[in-house]
Amino acid sequence: MYLPMRENDTIVAVSTPRGVGGIAVVRLSGPDALTIAEKHLTAHLSPRHATYCRFDDLDDIVAIYFPTGYTGEPTVELSCHGSLYVQQTLLQVLVDDGARLAEAGEFTRRAFLNGRLNLSQAEAVADLIDSVTPAQHRLAVSQLRGGYAQTLKNLRQQLLDLTSLLELELDFSQEDVEFADRSQLREILTALHFHLSTLLSSFKMGNALKRGIPVAIIGRPNAGKSSLLNALLGDDRAIVSDVPGTTRDTIEETLTLDGITFRFIDTAGLRHSDDCVETLGIERTRKAVADAHIVLFVHDATTPWQEADVDLTGKHVIVALNKSDLPQHALSNPQFSIFNFQFSISTRTGAGLDALRAAMLSAVCEELPHEDEVLLSNVRHYEALQRVIQALENVARGLEEDVPSDLIAVDLREALYHLGTVTGEVTSDEILGNIFGRFCIGK
Ligand SMILES: Nc1nc2c(ncn2[C@@H]2O[C@H](COP(=O)(O)OP(=O)(O)OP(=O)(O)O)[C@@H](O)[C@H]2O)c(=O)[nH]1
Ligand SMILES: [Mg+2]
Structure with missing residues (x-):
C-alpha cells in the first residue's frame, strides 16, 4: 500500500x-x-x-x-x-x-x-526486469528512454492550456467572450487523435511481442495438431492418440524462435459433435482463433481436403498438410487458396518443420516495426488511451454540434485525466499501488 x-x-x-x-x-x-x-x-x-x-x-x-x-x-x-x-x-x-x-x-x-x-518509465523498469527475449528487451528499453510519454505529455499540456481558457469563458458566460481559439482546439484534437490511434493500433503487436505471438493450431480431429505442438516444442506436452477428439481443452505453451516468443494454442478438433464436453472444447477453439495472430491449419493429407467451419478473416493462415510420410490423398490440397502459406510436413519424421518455423517468423517480421518506431505494449496504457480517444471524440462532436462550452469542458477534463494517468501527471494511491505492487522487493 x-x-x-x-x-x-x-x-x-x-x-x-x-x-x-x-x-x-x-x-x-x-x-x-x-x-x-x-x-x-x-x-x-x-x-x-x-x-x-x-x-x-x-x-x-x-x-x-x-x-x-x-x-x-x-x-x-x-x-x-x-x-x-x-x-x-x-x-x-x-x-x-x-x-x-x-x-x-x-x-x-x-x-x-x-x-x-516518469510513470511509464517506472513501468518499463518492471518490463525490463521481466524481459527474456530481445524483442521484449527492446520494447522495455524504448519505453524506458521516454518512448511515447514525452509526446503525450506535450500534447496534454497544450490541451490543458486550451481547456483552462475554455473554462475561463464559463466565468464570463454573460459577456459572450471566446478565450479558447476553437480552430486551435480542433487542431490539437486532430493531432492527439492521430497520435493516439497510431499508438493504439500498435498495441496488438506490442502486446503480442511482450506476451508471445498467439498461434492457434486448428484442424479436424486426428489431423495431428497435438503431434505438431509436441514436435515444435520438442517435448511430449500434449496427449496424442489415434482416437479422434483426444484434445478437448485448449493447451498453451510458449516457445522462443530467433528471439521472438510464440504462444502456441493446441485446440480441440473441429467437427460437429453431440458430446457436450467436445462442443465446449470447439467453442474454445473458435475463441483461440479469434485471438490468434497466426493460425496453423493442420490437415491430414491422407484424407481429402475439407474446409473448416471457422472464421479466418484477417488471420495469417499457414496450412500444414500433415503425414507426408504416408501415401497422400489425391485431393488433399486446398482447391482454391485464401491461405498465406502451404507446407507438406510430417510430425513423425520432422520433414517440413523448418520451413514451417521460417514461415511463422516471416509472418511476424513482416509486421515488425522499425527500430525507432514506438509500440504500445502496456495494457494499462492501452485502456487509458482508449478512454482518451472516446472523450476526444465526444469533444469533437460537441464542437460540431455547438454544444455549450461547459459540457465540452467536462469531456476535455475526462480526456486530460486519462492521459494524465499514462504520463504520470495524475496519480492516485490505487494507480501507484497497482504499478509498484508488480515489482519484487528490492527493485
Ligand atoms: N504417420 C503419421 N502419423 C501421424 C503424424 N502426425 C500425427 N500422426 C498420428 O495421427 C494421430 C492423431 O494425432 P494427434 O496429434 O492426436 O491429432 P490431433 O489433431 O491432436 O487430434 P484431436 O486432438 O483428436 O483433435 C496419432 O495417432 C498420431 O500418431 C505424421 O506426421 N505421420
Ligand atoms: Mg489433439
Missing part, C-alpha cells in the same frame, strides 16, 4: 535475486543511508567510489555511496558474499539501526516520486 507518511524512512532490501549467489547486493536508500552504513564499515565512503572494506566482523564487502542514487535520494549499495546468513544478518543489523525493510517496488516508487522517472 502507498503510505506517504513513510517517505522519509531509510529503506533497505536485498536487490539481487533470493537465494545463494556469488555475491548479493544490499541496497540502502534514504536520508540516513550513509550514517547507518558507515557505523559498520571500517572505511569512510566517498561519493561514487567503490570502497573495499569490512562490515563489522561479518564479511569483506564492496560499498558504494551515491549522494543521489537510483531513488533520487542518498543510497548505499553493499556488495557482500552471497551467503544467506550474511545477507540476512546485514539486513538485520541495518534494520536494528533504524532502516526499514523496503516494500515491493519501493525503490522504483521513490525514483518516480522524486522525479527521476
